[in-house]
Amino acid sequence: MTRRSLALVPVLSATALLAAGCEMSMATPPGVAQTPPGSTGDWVIDFVDGTSLSDAQALTGDDDLTWFHPLAADDGLALLDAPSAAQVARLGEHPAVEAIEPSGMVEAYGFPDDPMYDRQWNFSTVGAESGWRLSDGGGVTVAVIDTGVSQVPDLAGTALLEGVSFVRGEPTAADGNGHGTHVAGTIAQTTNNGVGVAGLAPGATILPLKALSASGSGRTEWVAAAIDEAGDQGAQIINLSLGGPPSAVIANAVEKAQARGILVVAAAGNTGRKGVGSPASLPGVVAVSATGPTDARAPYSSWGPEVVLSAPGGDKTKKGGGILQDTVSRGSKDGHAFQEFQGTSMATPHVAGAAAVIWSATGGGAEHVKSVLTDASVDLGDPGRDPVFGHGRLDLDRAVKQVALHERGLAFGLMAFLGWVLAARFGPRRAGFKLATALTAGLTAGGVFFLPLLGGAPNAVVQLVSRPLLLWADPVLGASWARHPVLMSALLPLLLTFLLGPSRRLGPIAAGVTVGVGGHLLYGAATGSLSPSWFTGGFGTAWLAANGVLAVLAAVAALGVQRMQDRDDA
């Protein structure tokens, strides 16, 4: 379901309900064989293997009969459109027919339906399924600075920007090695598409920036230029599954990217001993060490005081212990293969993907996302932060709970309280008014916050309604609107106040939405969790704060109008 089509959810839901009602009440035309609810209306016939098409057509009396798929010819599988009951009975008795039954729809019993998902132990470890219930990473761009990214079949549904190559002699960002595509797969492999494997943030956008050649090596200036390009193209997160000697040029590029609000995630290194490599060891970079299937440090993983988080990087000394993704493969007939890799290179995109999920769900920014992931990590090794595991091993399940309860739930409670207080102070003495205002304010600021915690298959509706209203822009209108200042302003509250404020029935709703938006703007200004585009530094904070105050004043005005109307009516 694309993000824009979410806007049609209420219409489609109503249409689906109507259609279901129509289906249940519509009688089967006389003479046509009955099919149970949920079936497609066609009947599938399983002829004896080797039955010729002409024989099958003669048996059914249908000259247009054909095998439903070219590969089904040997097995004799065909579809018959709305046969008569007598025809079904006759065919069922014929020795050339092994079976005849209504064609029905089958449903996946679990999410995701990627057939090799059960081999991705790493995603179970980090709680990927909880992450998917919260967000798919939509609206967030992750720059993969690596050997390039090629759109292998299991990246077909993933948003892949046109990449840039900084590698001399390799003009395109196509992956001639396999490393970069594998990394991109951990972040955003197309998920629940019935193919291959899954990715942590399948709704994220990948920006391929090639800075390593097909042999896996690259010059420091290539990497630095790629980091600059990531910032120029508006990436929120940079994944650096690479390392080398300290470089001032790269250090400057990283510092500039961080000043632009980008979260930089890098691999700690594969020496197997103490000593985090560069650029992971640079200040502010999220350095990632690697764990294996038992949560032990992977034998190849570097470690040191700079490590911020650990994540599954694979351990191929254990059967099935690698990280499995779809990637390019020169040795394969069709150029790609599902391969298990290991390395701190593989651990790093787990953090980048998780960061995309949290950024999408909360509006970012970099420090906020980092603190959510570090606070929610599982403390392994020595208590507290340690050189092997950093703050702990990545855990999206706990991060989701933190966002849902500590952030959204708290926002719900605070704004509901504010809505109640304002309604009591300025609003009418009408039964239910304070409650309606309080509930609306809470839902506006916190969303139906507990929904992602209830389990069940992830779906876009839950992802949407569990968000605060201010974070609806991306899934409903598209990524370009995600941080638009007009949508992070008092405009909507003022419009609501003007249009609906005087309405007796909708007045409390308008007031509640206005309180919720105003409160969230003020919270965003105070914590840095909202960052409108167009502005840099303090201007963004000032914009949020000013609009927050304006919105709250508009709510007071709306409440006051309601009280005056009640007095007039009295």
Added chain:
Amino acid sequence: MKLTGTLVFRDLGAGAWVLQADDGTTYDLDTTDVDARTLDRSRGRRIELTGRKAARMGFGMGGGQTLVVGSVRPAG
């Protein structure tokens, strides 16, 4: 420079090559200019390589000095 040692394949990422030189140093290798089949044939064997030291980034991240390899041939 010319070095002799054992060409080792490290199963990290998509695969990385290192030279365990006779002097006891382990070098990360930038093999951009070497045919992949030559490397595969020499895997685990003693080789003589020509190359130069350079600062390189890579996904092997073995922590060693990187050599940009010019040629590889079996060691005598």
